[in-house]
Each structure stands twice: as C-alpha cells, then as structure tokens.
Amino acid sequence: MYDYHCHTTLSDGSMLPIELIRRMSVLGYRSVAISDHVDATNLEVVIGAVSRLKRSASLFDVDLLCGVEITHVPPEEIPGIAREARELGAEVVLVHGETVVEPVAEGTNAAAVSSPDVDILAHPGFLSHADAIIAAENGVFLEITSRNGHNRMNGHVLGMARETGCGLVIQSDAHDPRDLLDRDAKWLVGRGAGMTEAEVEKAMQYKMDSVNRF
Structure with a gap:
C-alpha cells in the first residue's frame, strides 16, 4: 500500500505529519x-520538516518519502522549482495539475510533464493527448484521485493514459482523516474511474524509492 499525495498542517491539511503517518500505518x-x-516561499521549510520525521515514521513501519506538490506556480517557473526541490532533498515531486475546480494556470500540465524532475501530475483535468504522450515518454505518472471535485475527470485521465501508455497511480490527496483510503476503498476508486481489475492491480503495485523512482 502506497500513497504519495498526502497533506498535513505543513500546508492546508488538518493532521500533524506524525498523525498522518500513524493513521496510514494502521x-x-x-x-x-x-x-x-509548495511554491518558492516554503519549499525549503517543508522539505526540511518532512526529512526530520523519517525516523519517527520508521518506528511505525512506514517508509516515509519527502514529497512536495508544486501548486499554482506559473508554468514557466515549474521546472526550476522542481529542480530546486530535488536539490533540497525531495524524493517525490508532484505538480498540482489543471483540475477543473481550481484556477490553475494554462500550461501547467505541459510544464509538469516536460520536467525531468517531476514524478506525478496530480489531478490533471482535461489533459491533452499531446501532453499525455510527453508524460509517457518522460515517465511522469498520472493520478487517479479520490479527492472530491478533482475526481470528476478521472475517466478522461484514464482514457488518455490508455491511449498513450502513461503510468497511473491511485491516490487520496488526503487533507483530513476521513480522506484516507483503506485497500478496499482504493480499489473502488480505481474501478469507479473505469479501470479494469488488472489495471487497478497494476496501479496498486507501484512503489517509489529515493534512488530509482517508480
């Protein structure tokens, strides 16, 4: 079981980082x-804080990776922020994609999938076929999300992934305890998006590490 898209009190989540880890462990x-x-103002603070939690997470048998979600940053600045995140120690880099329920700048998806430092494009909304092709070529995974609002485009994202060969991850984008998914709930998110059982099973097997990524 993995989830690489979770929020805490370090941004707009309601859980302390260690509370999130404990609940995930259970x-x-x-x-x-x-x-x-993150944006340019808090990048170093967030990465440093999560890095200090790794030992505590290991005591709950959780392999904690230091991640960031680059959010509402001008597309032109996304590659630089992603590269800086890596240099500061981020092991998972997500970009907040062009969801249909927030005013994300046009061009964000394209900037994300073109960056060699981005791992996951979160809730990308009306992802274009051209951007999906680039994502597949660069190994940027697309997110199937359970997050209310963002999940409206799961079917479209799945279609683009099937057409282009993009990898898919199923994630919670959790902000509160009620957002966390057990295995059955995660399975239903994938199936509800239209994924076959085989596609869900494949998506649920992915694991990242700080060296080899997916």
Missing part, C-alpha cells in the same frame, strides 16, 4: 510521501 500503508503544497 490502514496498512508501508510507503508514504508527505507532499504538501
């Missing part, structure tokens, strides 16, 4: 990234 998760919202 649900059976062994690989987790805290990926709070």
Whole structure:
C-alpha cells in the first residue's frame, strides 16, 4: 500500500505529519510521501520538516518519502522549482495539475510533464493527448484521485493514459482523516474511474524509492 499525495498542517491539511503517518500505518500503508503544497516561499521549510520525521515514521513501519506538490506556480517557473526541490532533498515531486475546480494556470500540465524532475501530475483535468504522450515518454505518472471535485475527470485521465501508455497511480490527496483510503476503498476508486481489475492491480503495485523512482 502506497500513497504519495498526502497533506498535513505543513500546508492546508488538518493532521500533524506524525498523525498522518500513524493513521496510514494502521490502514496498512508501508510507503508514504508527505507532499504538501509548495511554491518558492516554503519549499525549503517543508522539505526540511518532512526529512526530520523519517525516523519517527520508521518506528511505525512506514517508509516515509519527502514529497512536495508544486501548486499554482506559473508554468514557466515549474521546472526550476522542481529542480530546486530535488536539490533540497525531495524524493517525490508532484505538480498540482489543471483540475477543473481550481484556477490553475494554462500550461501547467505541459510544464509538469516536460520536467525531468517531476514524478506525478496530480489531478490533471482535461489533459491533452499531446501532453499525455510527453508524460509517457518522460515517465511522469498520472493520478487517479479520490479527492472530491478533482475526481470528476478521472475517466478522461484514464482514457488518455490508455491511449498513450502513461503510468497511473491511485491516490487520496488526503487533507483530513476521513480522506484516507483503506485497500478496499482504493480499489473502488480505481474501478469507479473505469479501470479494469488488472489495471487497478497494476496501479496498486507501484512503489517509489529515493534512488530509482517508480
């Protein structure tokens, strides 16, 4: 069990980082990234804070990866922020994609999938076929999300992934305890998006590490 898109009090979540880890541990998760919202102002603070939690997470049998979700940053600045995140120690880099329920700048998806430092494009909304092709070529995974509002486009994202060969991850984008998914709930998110059982099973097997990524 993995989830690389979780938020805490380091940005707009309601859980302390260690509370999130404990709750994930009880649900059976062994690989987790805290990926709070970042821009140029808080990048170093968030990465440093999560890095200090690694030992505590290991005592709950959770492999904690230091993540970030680059959010509402001008597309032109996304590659630089992603590269800086890596240099500061981020092990998982997400970009907050062009969801249909927030005013994300046009061009964010394209900037994200073109960056060699981005791992996951979160809730990308009306992802274009051209951007999906680039994501597949660069190994940027697309997110199937349970997050209310963002999940409206799961079917479209799945279609783009099937057409282009993009990898898919199923994630919670959790901000509160009620957002966390047990295995059955995670399975239903994938199936509800239209994924086959085989596609869900494949998506649920992915695991990241700080060296080899997916």
